[in-house]
Amino acid sequence: xxxxxxxxxxxxxxxxxxVAAAPSPGEEGAAxxxxxxxxxxxxxxxxxxxxxxxxxxxxxxxxFVMPFFVFFLAFGLFPLLYTGWASLHRVELxxxxxxxxxxxRNFSRLLEDEFxxxxxxxxxxxxxxxxxxxxxxxxxxxxxxxxxxxxxxFFRVAALTPYATSVAAATLVFxxxxxxxxxxxxxxxxxxxFDNVDWQNGEWTSQLAVSTxxxxxxxxxxALIYLAAMQSIPNDLYESAALxxxxxxxQFIHVTVPSLRPTIxxxxxxxxxxxxxxxxxxxxxxxxxxxxxxxxxxxxxxxLYLYEQGWVNLHLGRASAIAWAMFLILLVxxxxxxxxxxxxxxxx
Amino acid sequence: MRRAVILAVVTALGAGxxxxxxxxSDEPAGSSSKAGGGGGGKGTTTLTVGVxxxxxxxxxxxxxxxMKLNKNIVxxxxxxxxxENYYPQLLTHLGSGSGLADIQAVEVNNIAEITATQAxxxxxxGRTDGVxxxxxxxxxxxxxxxxxxxxxxxxxxxxxxxxxxxKDLFAKAGLPTDRExxxxxxxxxxxxxxxxxxxxxxxxxxxxxxVDSASGVMAAITGSNENRFYDKDGxxxxxxxxxxxxxxxxxxxxxxxxxxxxxxxxxxxxDQGYANGTFATVSCPAWMLGYIQDKAGAPGKDKWDVAAxxxxxxxxxxxxxxxxxxxxxxxxxxxxxxxxxxEQQAKLFAKRGSFPxxxxxxxxxxxxxxxxxxxxGAPIGQIFSEAAEGVPVQIIGPKDLIIAQNLADIGxxxxxxxxxxxxxxxxxxxxxxxxxxxx
Numbered sequence: 001x002x003x004x005x006x007x008x009x010x011x012x013x014x015x016x017x018x019v020a021a022a023p024s025p026g027e028e029g030a031a032x033x034x035x036x037x038x039x040x041x042x043x044x045x046x047x048x049x050x051x052x053x054x055x056x057x058x059x060x061x062x063x064f065v066m067p068f069f070v071f072f073l074a075f076g077l078f079p080l081l082y083t084g085w086a087s088l089h090r091v092e093l094x095x096x097x098x099x100x101x102x103x104x105r106n107f108s109r110l111l112e113d114e115f116x117x118x119x120x121x122x123x124x125x126x127x128x129x130x131x132x133x134x135x136x137x138x139x140x141x142x143x144x145x146x147x148x149x150x151x152x153x154f155f156r157v158a159a160l161t162p163y164a165t166s167v168a169a170a171t172l173v174f175x176x177x178x179x180x181x182x183x184x185x186x187x188x189x190x191x192x193x194f195d196n197v198d199w200q201n202g203e204w205t206s207q208l209a210v211s212t213x214x215x216x217x218x219x220x221x222x223a224l225i226y227l228a229a230m231q232s233i234p235n236d237l238y239e240s241a242a243l244x245x246x247x248x249x250x251q252f253i254h255v256t257v258p259s260l261r262p263t264i265x266x267x268x269x270x271x272x273x274x275x276x277x278x279x280x281x282x283x284x285x286x287x288x289x290x291x292x293x294x295x296x297x298x299x300x301x302x303x304l305y306l307y308e309q310g311w312v313n314l315h316l317g318r319a320s321a322i323a324w325a326m327f328l329i330l331l332v333x334x335x336x337x338x339x340x341x342x343x344x345x346x347x348x
Numbered sequence: 349m350r351r352a353v354i355l356a357v358v359t360a361l362g363a364g365x366x367x368x369x370x371x372x373s374d375e376p377a378g379s380s381s382k383a384g385g386g387g388g389g390k391g392t393t394t395l396t397v398g399v400x401x402x403x404x405x406x407x408x409x410x411x412x413x414x415m416k417l418n419k420n421i422v423x424x425x426x427x428x429x430x431x432e433n434y435y436p437q438l439l440t441h442l443g444s445g446s447g448l449a450d451i452q453a454v455e456v457n458n459i460a461e462i463t464a465t466q467a468x469x470x471x472x473x474g475r476t477d478g479v480x481x482x483x484x485x486x487x488x489x490x491x492x493x494x495x496x497x498x499x500x501x502x503x504x505x506x507x508x509x510x511x512x513x514x515k516d517l518f519a520k521a522g523l524p525t526d527r528e529x530x531x532x533x534x535x536x537x538x539x540x541x542x543x544x545x546x547x548x549x550x551x552x553x554x555x556x557x558x559v560d561s562a563s564g565v566m567a568a569i570t571g572s573n574e575n576r577f578y579d580k581d582g583x584x585x586x587x588x589x590x591x592x593x594x595x596x597x598x599x600x601x602x603x604x605x606x607x608x609x610x611x612x613x614x615x616x617x618x619d620q621g622y623a624n625g626t627f628a629t630v631s632c633p634a635w636m637l638g639y640i641q642d643k644a645g646a647p648g649k650d651k652w653d654v655a656a657x658x659x660x661x662x663x664x665x666x667x668x669x670x671x672x673x674x675x676x677x678x679x680x681x682x683x684x685x686x687x688x689x690x691e692q693q694a695k696l697f698a699k700r701g702s703f704p705x706x707x708x709x710x711x712x713x714x715x716x717x718x719x720x721x722x723x724x725g726a727p728i729g730q731i732f733s734e735a736a737e738g739v740p741v742q743i744i745g746p747k748d749l750i751i752a753q754n755l756a757d758i759g760x761x762x763x764x765x766x767x768x769x770x771x772x773x774x775x776x777x778x779x780x781x782x783x784x785x786x787x
Binding site: 090092093094095096097113115172175176179180181182198201287290292295296297308310311312313314315317318 | 432433439443615621624754780
């Protein structure tokens with residue numbers, strides 16, 4: 001669906017360039033206003049002009065989109081390929097030009113690298129316990145925002161503010177909230193008679209805390225995406241549902257959710273990618289220790305492990321292999337998602 | 349016409365932006381800007397200094413002073429907050445020979461790796477005029493000198509340690525409060541420090557611990573040993589080194605005896621511990637005094653004091669290097685020599701508490717007579733000078749930082765915070781270090 005969007009653009013592009021180009025023949029043509037008969041020279045000029053026009057129509061759009069692709073080549077594709085090349089070598093950050101070919105060794109060692117598997121496991125669990133509640137809550141919030149509300153603009157902006165907050169600032173606050181000795185959450189739990197929870201050191205508690213930060217940041221963002229999609233659902237559907245005696249809740253389940261299916265799929269994909277690359281929150285949640293993800297690596301995600309290998313241990317080759325492994329994992333997830341989406345759209 | 353203009357603009361934009369990137373990374377290196385067009389027509393040289401954290405050179409007013417002495421020099425500093433971000437960037441810049449400042453700072457934990465792997469990209473400061481090699485502590489100079497005798501970095505500060513302690517908590521626990529008496533309590537032996545902890549715990553005020561963290565104890569003890577993680581031949585020996593084992597065991601005993609606040613240093617919880625006065629002692633290098641003052645704030649004034657550590661020990665310190673790729677190498681080397689000269693180091697100590705690595709500075713009144721008002725007027729110049737002169741010449745290796753970090757933040761932290769056994773913690777640390785050192 002979304003791939004068709006940009007594909008439909010070229011005709012529009014043609015017309016704008018045509019408009020832009022149209023005056024120029026006019027300007028030049030003003031010199032000989034009324035030529036009695038087209039001379040040979042004039043013929044040639046016309047031919048040249050029309051050739052230029054054709055070239056313009058054909059190539060100008062490429063020139064206009066060029067800057068993006070130049071940047072993409074320089075900062076997107078080249079690093080990607082270079083990383084792939086580096087992943088096949090033993091190379092250290094202390095001497096990045098000094099590469100020793102090791103073939104797939106960096107990848108094969110990942111298979112028996114318990115830190116890698118631990119990070120992968122953590123990434124999956126943190127991803128699940130952050131993405132699932134986050135999307136469900138976003139759906140609920142979007143539904144509420146979709147009602148006629150006084151000051152609806154305020155609520156929409158408010159929903160987006162966590163997203164606009166920097167990860168660093170947000171995480172620092174959450175670190176304080178989740179503090180063991182003086183954290184507000186433990187203080188509240190203490191009022192209810194619970195002992196202090198050592199959020200950072202427990203396996204589940206730390207992962208829960210990290211996903212809380214993720215949920216807090218992204219729920220509003222997803223809610224607004226859902227809201228935008230909800231507002232494009234034709235009102236007649238609701239009216240006829242109401243005529244059939246469907247309650248608000250039934251309308252939500254039988255009208256809203258099915259109509260949102262493509263949007264939900266989209267947010268699932270985006271959230272999954274985000275969850276796989278989770279980095280800032282767990283990094284900062286660890287205070288000073290850097291990329292270890294806790295004393296027991298209990299909340300070290302793939303992103304953190306990649307960072308630790310590359311920028312702390314300075315093993316560029318190994319870090320590149322982890323980066324490519326992450327990329328391949330994402331490709332697999334993407335493929336599964338695509339199959340799922342096809343299955344869903346067929347059944348619908 | 350218009351089409352051509354648009355095309356030109358697009359191309360210019362693209363090219364300009366791309367060129368902009370190239371220019372960006374060149375600029376710090378090629379910083380010799382001849383600002384001659386102005387009033388006087390005199391040429392000025394801009395020197396850039398790249399540091400991490402609040403390095404103190406600027407804050408102590410040393411740049412301003414140098415610029416006053418040398419009217420043709422303008423000094424600009426760029427700082428990256430954390431060394432763990434600064435250091436990899438420095439390595440990549442050295443690797444590509446671009447993006448470097450004229451002077452780059454290096455932390456002591458990285459100096460062995462820099463000396464071993466990057467010496468060819470750095471200026472030999474041992475040959476620079478005005479560098480007083482004899483002024484430095486010999487071991488500090490040795491750390492930045494390659495096997496073939498090139499001195500590629502000059503020491504700024506070092507981190508001789510004392511033990512900072514809370515007088516009020518000591519008094520409540522029935523321990524002496526006078527800094528001389530406190531120092532005698534554990535003089536010469538880290539085990540006595542452990543005993544003092546047990547004594548403290550017996551009568552400690554509720555909710556307080558003897559020491560902030562087991563990792564801090566371990567860092568202090570390893571800092572007092574000649575041998576740490578590497579042997580003379582550059583082999584990694586921490587696994588079998590008895591002095592590392594001893595440091596580990598004593599620190600683990602602090603944890604298992606319940607003498608620690610179960611904190612991790614330089615985390616918000618640690619800061620809160622200072623603010624709330626929940627631990628009575630911390631091994632403090634000279635540079636940490638300012639940190640304690642910051643975090644403990646006004647309520648902690650005159651409650652904190654500093655005594656000598658059981659054994660002289662060093663934690664931290666930095667160096668200045670001049671990359672070969674810089675365009676103002678000669679001027680930069682001159683500046684580095686000046687900044688690390690004993691007089692300037694004494695000023696840095698007086699203003700910022702960074703303890704001089706130049707032995708010659710210790711006799712200067714700014715050091716020898718220094719007292720810290722926040723710490724009950726403690727004669728810190730004298731205490732830390734004595735510690736500095738007693739610090740053993742340590743063998744440092746390229747991966748010291750990684751080994752120390754994993755021992756502390758993986759192994760000892762598991763023992764301290766998660767209640768794992770000493771053996772389990774050790775095994776976890778070894779596993780993590782093996783993985784980190786394996787290329």
